[in-house]
Amino acid sequence: MLNKKSLSRVFLFLILGIFVFYYITPLYVMIVTSLKTMNEIRDGNLFSFPNAINFDAWKIAWAGRGEGTSDTYLKPYFLNSLKITIPALIISTLLGAINGYALTKWKFKGANLIFLLFLFGTFIPYQAILLPMARTLGFLGISNSPIGLILVHTVYGLGFTTLFFRNYYVSISDEIIKAAKVDGAGFFKIFFTILLPISLPILVVTIIFQFTQIWNDFLFGVTFSFGEHAPLQVALNNMVLTSASVKYYNVDMAAAIMAGLPTLIIYILAGNYFIKGLTAGSVKG
Amino acid sequence: MATLEIKNLEKRFKQTEVLKGINLKINHGDFLVLLGPSGCGKSTLLNTIAGLENSDNGEVLIDSQKVNDMEPSERDIAFVFQSYALYPAMNVEDNIVFGLKQRKISKDKINQSLNKITELLKISELLKRKPAQLSGGQRQRVAMGRALVRDPKIFLFDEPLSNLDAKLRIEMRREIKKLHKNLKTTMVYVTHDQTEAMSLGTKIAIMNNGKIEQFDTPSNIYNKPDTIFVADFVGSPSMNFISGQIKKNNNSFSFLPDNEQENKSIELTNIDAALNNSQKVFFGIRPEHVFLKKEHAVRVTKDHNFIEIEVKPELHEYIGHEQIITFNYCGQEILGKFSSSVKIDIDKKMILFIDFNSVSIFDKDTKRRI
Amino acid sequence: MDWLKKNLPKIVVAPSFAVLLWFVYGFIAWTFYVSLTKSKLLPNYEFWGIHQYIRLWQMPRWHIAVENLFIFTTLFIILCIFIGVILSIFLDQKIRSEGFLKTIYLYPMALSFIVTGTAWKWILNPTMGIEKFVHQLGFESFQFDWLVTPGMSIYTIVIAGVWQSSGFIMAIFLAGLRSIDDEVIKAAKVDGASTLSIYIKIVLPMMRPVFMSAIVILVHLSIKSYDLVIALTAGGPGISSDMPAVFMTKMAFGRSEIGLASASAIMMFATVSAIIVPYLYSELRREQDAK
Numbered sequence: 001m002l003n004k005k006s007l008s009r010v011f012l013f014l015i016l017g018i019f020v021f022y023y024i025t026p027l028y029v030m031i032v033t034s035l036k037t038m039n040e041i042r043d044g045n046l047f048s049f050p051n052a053i054n055f056d057a058w059k060i061a062w063a064g065r066g067e068g069t070s071d072t073y074l075k076p077y078f079l080n081s082l083k084i085t086i087p088a089l090i091i092s093t094l095l096g097a098i099n100g101y102a103l104t105k106w107k108f109k110g111a112n113l114i115f116l117l118f119l120f121g122t123f124i125p126y127q128a129i130l131l132p133m134a135r136t137l138g139f140l141g142i143s144n145s146p147i148g149l150i151l152v153h154t155v156y157g158l159g160f161t162t163l164f165f166r167n168y169y170v171s172i173s174d175e176i177i178k179a180a181k182v183d184g185a186g187f188f189k190i191f192f193t194i195l196l197p198i199s200l201p202i203l204v205v206t207i208i209f210q211f212t213q214i215w216n217d218f219l220f221g222v223t224f225s226f227g228e229h230a231p232l233q234v235a236l237n238n239m240v241l242t243s244a245s246v247k248y249y250n251v252d253m254a255a256a257i258m259a260g261l262p263t264l265i266i267y268i269l270a271g272n273y274f275i276k277g278l279t280a281g282s283v284k285g
Numbered sequence: 286m287a288t289l290e291i292k293n294l295e296k297r298f299k300q301t302e303v304l305k306g307i308n309l310k311i312n313h314g315d316f317l318v319l320l321g322p323s324g325c326g327k328s329t330l331l332n333t334i335a336g337l338e339n340s341d342n343g344e345v346l347i348d349s350q351k352v353n354d355m356e357p358s359e360r361d362i363a364f365v366f367q368s369y370a371l372y373p374a375m376n377v378e379d380n381i382v383f384g385l386k387q388r389k390i391s392k393d394k395i396n397q398s399l400n401k402i403t404e405l406l407k408i409s410e411l412l413k414r415k416p417a418q419l420s421g422g423q424r425q426r427v428a429m430g431r432a433l434v435r436d437p438k439i440f441l442f443d444e445p446l447s448n449l450d451a452k453l454r455i456e457m458r459r460e461i462k463k464l465h466k467n468l469k470t471t472m473v474y475v476t477h478d479q480t481e482a483m484s485l486g487t488k489i490a491i492m493n494n495g496k497i498e499q500f501d502t503p504s505n506i507y508n509k510p511d512t513i514f515v516a517d518f519v520g521s522p523s524m525n526f527i528s529g530q531i532k533k534n535n536n537s538f539s540f541l542p543d544n545e546q547e548n549k550s551i552e553l554t555n556i557d558a559a560l561n562n563s564q565k566v567f568f569g570i571r572p573e574h575v576f577l578k579k580e581h582a583v584r585v586t587k588d589h590n591f592i593e594i595e596v597k598p599e600l601h602e603y604i605g606h607e608q609i610i611t612f613n614y615c616g617q618e619i620l621g622k623f624s625s626s627v628k629i630d631i632d633k634k635m636i637l638f639i640d641f642n643s644v645s646i647f648d649k650d651t652k653r654r655i
Numbered sequence: 656m657d658w659l660k661k662n663l664p665k666i667v668v669a670p671s672f673a674v675l676l677w678f679v680y681g682f683i684a685w686t687f688y689v690s691l692t693k694s695k696l697l698p699n700y701e702f703w704g705i706h707q708y709i710r711l712w713q714m715p716r717w718h719i720a721v722e723n724l725f726i727f728t729t730l731f732i733i734l735c736i737f738i739g740v741i742l743s744i745f746l747d748q749k750i751r752s753e754g755f756l757k758t759i760y761l762y763p764m765a766l767s768f769i770v771t772g773t774a775w776k777w778i779l780n781p782t783m784g785i786e787k788f789v790h791q792l793g794f795e796s797f798q799f800d801w802l803v804t805p806g807m808s809i810y811t812i813v814i815a816g817v818w819q820s821s822g823f824i825m826a827i828f829l830a831g832l833r834s835i836d837d838e839v840i841k842a843a844k845v846d847g848a849s850t851l852s853i854y855i856k857i858v859l860p861m862m863r864p865v866f867m868s869a870i871v872i873l874v875h876l877s878i879k880s881y882d883l884v885i886a887l888t889a890g891g892p893g894i895s896s897d898m899p900a901v902f903m904t905k906m907a908f909g910r911s912e913i914g915l916a917s918a919s920a921i922m923m924f925a926t927v928s929a930i931i932v933p934y935l936y937s938e939l940r941r942e943q944d945a946k
Contacts, residue, residue, distance in 0.1 A: 015741070026771075117680070130904070158674065215767070240886070
């Protein structure tokens with residue numbers, strides 16, 4: 001019956017709409033707050049619009065108030081995060097790709113066990129390795145440095161990247177590899193000329209995943225670095241936590257948005273890939 | 286062109302034996318078909334010949350040279366895969382010459398070979414396309430091209446036609462046969478389709494459960510099957526098997542169907558094999574060798590060596606140019622294949638004539654006689 | 656030279672595998688050993704038995720942390736799955752704006768826990784956040800100071816956590832729904848079942864593996880909760896919203912009790928393993944059976 005159907009459609013959209021509000025509200029609040037002056041914040045409420053769009057808070061969040069002030073601002077830490085994220089992401093992705101390839105297309109004894117160990121490794125709580133890692137970094141002389149964090153993120157990203165590529169390559173026909181072997185191509189030749197060119201989907205997923213993981217990391221950042229070498233999320237938290245007498249909420253919100261912007265932009269541009277990749281991994285387990 | 290010999294090949298996958306002692310030998314220019322149901326080991330055997338799988342025991346010799354330890358690319362073979370296995374990111378041209386490039390053959394020679402093959406297979410318009418843009422039949426031809434351009438000693442085919450529709454399959458089958466006729470290269474071909482096997486092969490190896498049941502010419506496999514499995518596998522509809530016993534009377538034998546009186550036994554003449562009294566056997570006859578009228582039987586058998594049996598037709602299947610009738614004979618089923626023009630009354634008792642020369646008798650444990 | 660060629664795959668994987676063995680399994684073993692020693696600021700390798708674990712379980716603070724973990728995990732799982740299932744079912748109804756809606760529901764996953772914590776800290780701010788908003792609407796007596804109330808602060812973490820992760824659970828369920836064979840649904844429709852009962856009686860039971868995956872992921876996320884807690888409540892007020900992950904770090908780097916911290920870390924590891932190992936085992940079994 002037309003009536004019943006359209007009624008349930010209305011109900012459907014109502015519920016979906018309510019949830020849109022639920023998810024959007026924090027973002028809205030963040031944006032709106034970051035564009036107000038402190039007076040507007042004190043006078044108004046969470047949801048009220050700014051009288052005029054004011055980017056001052058943003059400027060302060062990014063580059064600080066000028067000399068003489070000791071508060072944190074984001075710019076140097078943003079660069080730190082870039083310095084850490086990009087190398088770690090590249091190394092862990094490449095290694096994951098070649099590992100996934102070797103483990104699936106070249107059956108050798110123990111390949112499955114090795115994969116299992118990698119898989120289990122992705123689930124461990126990092127608390128179980130924080131202490132020994134801190135000591136190791138100190139021992140190697142790279143604690144509180146970008147190299148140290150690059151090492152950490154590469155090492156613990158390997159499990160995920162290997163998992164992604166392994167699952168992807170498993171579904172590629174073995175016969176193509178066999179044909180290449182018959183044609184006389186060796187291990188690396190096959191990888192670079194045949195497999196890599198068709199790996200774009202999983203490369204994108206892995207890169208997005210790794211970028212997000214490393215960029216958004218806080219635990220490793222706060223444990224293995226401090227001061228001027230800290231990554232972005234650590235700086236953000238420090239900024240928000242200052243027990244200074246006056247809290248500049250608009251600056252805090254601007255800073256939070258800036259810290260989240262890169263991953264947010266990547267998500268908006270390539271979100272579908274992101275989701276497909278993640279859910280493919282999880283639904284299969 | 287090369288000879289291929291396989292000696293006592295064995296292979297195990299974890300705990301299961303996949304190949305249990307394979308022995309065969311073919312000569313220059315032979316077309317060997319490995320025929321059998323899924324899981325019989327034919328693909329594994331092919332992969333072992335190619336070097337894509339290792340064997341646990343035994344030898345593979347190409348041109349009398351042991352190749353067990355050689356890489357696939359060193360064995361001078363070409364392989365056509367069931368899924369064609371074309372390199373997805375390369376165009377047709379690159380696909381075909383990839384192997385030649387790996388062997389570091391000169392650019393001129395590569396172009397020469399490429400042109401020859403593209404002309405032969407009529408794929409010149411496809412050269413710059415990627416595999417995803419080709420139809421199934423086109424991909425098949427490109428896969429053939431990739432194999433041909435290597436000019437190998439032996440061609441290996443792993444069910445190359447199974448992914449094509451029926452009409453295309455028959456067309457490509459003929460192409461492969463023509464290819465073999467022109468190139469005269471030794472070929473080994475895996476299939477589960479017995480029509481394909483019979484029409485293509487010069488020698489057929491029927492495999493079952495990792496063993497070769499019979500290795501023979503197509504004609505022998507059809508007319509003189511060694512085992513029940515072979516007799517049943519080849520031929521459509523498959524051979525009729527009547528269950529019964531041998532009765533020995535002095536020096537003459539007769540066949541008595543199960544649960545029947547002595548008077549229904551069939552006399553067996555000209556037996557040159559050792560039969561025992563009360564031996565349990567299967568009496569095998571193909572539907573094509575069953576006749577409705579005495580004259581038909583006489584025409585075919587030439588000598589008047591035929592048997593008469595009393596049957597009752599029960600089911601009638603019309604297939605266009607022929608019909609298949611299911612008869613009831615002493616409680617067991619016999620299928621007969623006849624031309625559609627003949628009219629038969631169902632449920633009315635009648636006499637069937639069987640060409641005795643085409644009969645196979647199998648001991649219930651697989652052997653055959655006559 | 657030939658040996659090199661033959662073993663190339665193994666050689667290629669070896670460095671990563673070595674790294675895995677050392678930095679994951681080796682480190683966990685070290686942490687485990689230290690948890691059996693008297694170590695305070697520096698590791699003391701003298702074996703001390705399970706005294707650290709006894710100490711651990713006698714500490715009220717640890718009890719609070721574990722209790723909070725239970726509360727958080729339970730609510731986190733229930734709410735995320737509830738919201739995830741509802742949203743996925745609704746989105747499965749062939750809506751034109753599906754892509755747009757999915758983007759909205761899922762974007763919180765792209766944000767770091769610190770960003771999320773910061774945003775919600777502001778929203779749940781007792782004097783400036785929701786409380787003030789509702790006051791300005793006219794309800795002067797409305798109170799929403801969970802953030803600074805010892806007993807309630809843990810629930811603020813639930814709110815923020817669910818906001819962040821429920822979209823992902825929805826995505827998993829949607830993928831699962833889409834993978835169900837259409838023909839089963841059609842057969843049910845022919846049998847006269849209503850859409851609602853089709854979902855409840857046929858579809859949801861078929862999604863058991865997806866439920867399993869979701870629960871495992873959520874439990875795992877929950878046990879690892881550190882960033883979110885730090886950003887939102889810093890474990891407070893006081894230690895009322897403490898969680899095992901926060902506890903461990905405080906003990907290790909704040910109180911110089913690395914033996915105790917290691918014990919707590921191993922407790923976390925053991926809990927995660929107890930859930931993950933059977934799960935992985937059953938998943939792999941399924942993969943094998945499907946072959």
